[in-house]
Amino acid sequence: MNKTITGFGSKCAKEVKDPRTTTPHILPIYATSSFKFENIEQGIDIFKGNSQGHVYGRYANPTVDAVAQKIAELAVFGTDISAHALLTSSGMSAISTLVGGLLSAGEKFLTQGNLYGGTTELFLKIFGRLGIETIFCNLQDLEEVEKKLKENKEIKMIYCETPANPTMACVDLRQIATLAKKYNAWSAVDNTFCTPYLQQPLVLGNDFTIHSTTKFLNGHGNGIAGVIIGKDVDLMKNRVWQNLKLSGTNANPWDAWLIHNGMKTLELRMNRHCENAMTIATYLSKHQKVAKVNYNGLSSHPDHELSKSQMSQFGGMLSFELKGGLDVGIDFMNRIEFCTLAPTLGDVDTLVLHPASSSHINVDKAIRERNGITDGLIRLSVGIENSVDITNDLEQALS
Numbered sequence: 001m002n003k004t005i006t007g008f009g010s011k012c013a014k015e016v017k018d019p020r021t022t023t024p025h026i027l028p029i030y031a032t033s034s035f036k037f038e039n040i041e042q043g044i045d046i047f048k049g050n051s052q053g054h055v056y057g058r059y060a061n062p063t064v065d066a067v068a069q070k071i072a073e074l075a076v077f078g079t080d081i082s083a084h085a086l087l088t089s090s091g092m093s094a095i096s097t098l099v100g101g102l103l104s105a106g107e108k109f110l111t112q113g114n115l116y117g118g119t120t121e122l123f124l125k126i127f128g129r130l131g132i133e134t135i136f137c138n139l140q141d142l143e144e145v146e147k148k149l150k151e152n153k154e155i156k157m158i159y160c161e162t163p164a165n166p167t168m169a170c171v172d173l174r175q176i177a178t179l180a181k182k183y184n185a186w187s188a189v190d191n192t193f194c195t196p197y198l199q200q201p202l203v204l205g206n207d208f209t210i211h212s213t214t215k216f217l218n219g220h221g222n223g224i225a226g227v228i229i230g231k232d233v234d235l236m237k238n239r240v241w242q243n244l245k246l247s248g249t250n251a252n253p254w255d256a257w258l259i260h261n262g263m264k265t266l267e268l269r270m271n272r273h274c275e276n277a278m279t280i281a282t283y284l285s286k287h288q289k290v291a292k293v294n295y296n297g298l299s300s301h302p303d304h305e306l307s308k309s310q311m312s313q314f315g316g317m318l319s320f321e322l323k324g325g326l327d328v329g330i331d332f333m334n335r336i337e338f339c340t341l342a343p344t345l346g347d348v349d350t351l352v353l354h355p356a357s358s359s360h361i362n363v364d365k366a367i368r369e370r371n372g373i374t375d376g377l378i379r380l381s382v383g384i385e386n387s388v389d390i391t392n393d394l395e396q397a398l399s
């Protein structure tokens with residue numbers, strides 16, 4: 001420490017020297033907004049891009065970068081594909097950073113009506129106002145997709161979510177990637193429900209994946225963040241990163257660290273989520289008070305075979321409709337004791353949600369119902385508890 005400091009206050013204000021001699025076993029949280037330069041030449045070099053180095057926390061942060069790199073590797077794990085990832089402040093900011101970084105006014109994107117409600121709102125209310133038009137189409141109908149692509153040369157991106165929240169309807173990712181390439185558009189996939197453990201859109205041919213890491217990747221419900229992963233490393237490091245940097249949608253190191261901590265048990269958790277969801281879906285499908293169960297792991301689900309062809313297991317999400325509609329559904333929700341009524345998904349404990357009055361409340365009722373999100377639909381994010389406690393709770397709430 002500088003021996004010429006004379007004032008007590010100066011001593012208090014001065015940063016300390018890092019006393020570290022050995023490497024920490026666990027990734028540190030770099031809680032710093034900026035990085036100091038050894039000299040002005042080093043600063044100029046880094047700012048000009050002539051040498052690598054951290055500058056300012058909104059541009060990049062070592063904790064955030066390490067976690068992004070790990071997710072990029074998981075997204076293409078088991079292949080020799082290269083990918084680059086950027087962590088963002090939320091799942092929504094992953095979508096807005098990607099779309100805002102790549103599309104301009106006058107361009108369009110093609111998507112499905114059964115997206116997460118917030119995404120539909122973002123596309124219509126924010127991007128619509130900025131002159132980027134959303135065209136809705138049934139992405140399962142590939143002839144219709146091709147027709148729309150032929151009619152609208154301005155479509156620059158096909159955006160899909162599979163399985164979709166909360167009906168578990170699936171889109172054929174290989175076919176969408178092929179059609180997008182044929183018409184010179186990008187394909188982007190919200191892979192939040194699956195994580196790279198269950199589905200790898202980049203390996204199936206798609207250009208980008210986004211995740212709300214708030215959900216299964218973090219897994220413990222203690223942080224909000226998102227991630228964009230792309231195979232065009234140059235595009236990711238330039239146009240997409242530039243949008244992140246200038247619109248300030250970067251993740252903070254605390255949330256990045258929590259994602260990293262959560263991901264250490266991702267495989268174990270996802271195996272248990274999938275196993276429990278299958279048990280609960282089977283139980284519900286046999287219950288006399290249940291009218292319909294949407295779980296793509298059931299052979300009765302219309303997209304069961306498609307799911308098998310692109311997912312390694314069927315995931316931890318399902319939804320169901322009770323006989324008697326909305327009133328019965330509300331009564332059921334109020335009887336829940338062991339599970340939790342909470343508007344999120346992918347945590348270790350089982351969460352129950354009523355989409356029509358929460359996640360999809362601002363989506364036009366006609367669009368909602370056309371896509372199977374009826375007033376009586378209940379969504380379950382099946383946790384990793386002992387499944388007997390989940391079924392016991394459902395049983396007492398249904399009785």
Ligand SMILES: Cc1ncc(COP(=O)(O)O)c(C=O)c1O
Nearest residue numbers: 090091092116165192212214225
């Ligand atoms: C499928 C899906 N994508 C994106 C989001 C948005 O994520 P976040 O809440 O982290 O912004 C959600 C939120 O529930 C979601 O379910």
